[in-house]
Amino acid sequence: MPVSLFDIRRIGGKIGAEVTGIDLSTELSDSVFGQIHAAFLEHKVLFFRDQDISDEHQLAFAARFGPLTQTHPMMRTVDGTPQVIPVDGEDQRADHWHTDISFTTAPSLGTTLRSVVLPPYGGDTMVANAAAGYKDLPAELREVADRLWAVHTNHAEQPRLGTERGDKVRAAFLARRFEAAHPVVRVHPESGEPSLFLGGFAQWLVGMEPRESRPIIDVLQSYVRRPENTARWTWRPGDVLVFDNRNTQHYAVNDYGRHQRVLHRVSITGDVPVGLDGKRSYALKAGE
Secondary structure, three states: OOHHHOEEEEOOOOOOEEEEOOOOOOOOOHHHHHHHHHHHHHHOEEEEOOOOOOHHHHHHHHHOOOOEOOOOOOOOOEOOEOOEEEEEOOOOOOOOOEOOOOOOOOOOOEEEEEEEEOOOOOOOEEEEEHHHHHHHOOHHHHHHHOOOEEEEEOOOOOOOOOOHHHHHHHHHHHOOOEEEEEEOEEEOOOOOOEEEOOOOOEEEEOOOOHHHHHHHHHHHHHHHOOHHHEEEEOOOOOOEEEEEOOOEEEEEOOOOOOOOOEEEEEEEOOOOOEEOOOOEOEEEEEOO
16 A cells, blocks of 8 residues: 555544554555654554454554563463454453553553454543643642552453353452552653553552542543543444554443454563652452
């Protein structure tokens, strides 16, 4: 496909861009990928339409951003390809705002998703700009957030589907307990941009009880989830997206009933978050 057709089109004022004129089944030149990576940092989530690609192509594309996550600590993977997770609505439905595996000390750098089986309606994916949420805070609230740390755990907001298969997946997800303490305001390791690092796995603030923490977390979260800070993507066959897990949260809209919805997920290995004061995240429980 001629590079002259390549374009990056903003889809919202605060987050998201669609990349056109790119064939992800081919090897991208360093120049083209450099532009994609710059757009990834600027727009936080990139969307690609009309891609005819396999798991292997998806793995190769994700690997351009960094080393791939070899296996998820709890979720099942595609047979023979441990880096690929089938995000299947029959297993679980992540209908809560969250940042992938933020309950570990080194959450994912980013995540790619590819449509495999889509419902006849619903099942959109929403992505929120947590850096914009931080910018929107009143100065007085920002000063408070700058000093806070939050404990993230997998024992939080894991939905119940009420099915035998869903119950098994939920039990596997909760079989071990992970807890990590992260700065509420994280500094992006590449752009230097601060953002609110929270989401559904953040359950309480360090030094506070959960009941004291919840109102504060909810207020901060409300700035991330503002409609103008979000992008909503309606899936079509051949769609691929990649989001920056270091300064976004995402939400899988659970409005497709009993219809099947399967996306393939490949994640890029991240680093340990760092706060404004230079302190790094640390583990409290690592799968006990």
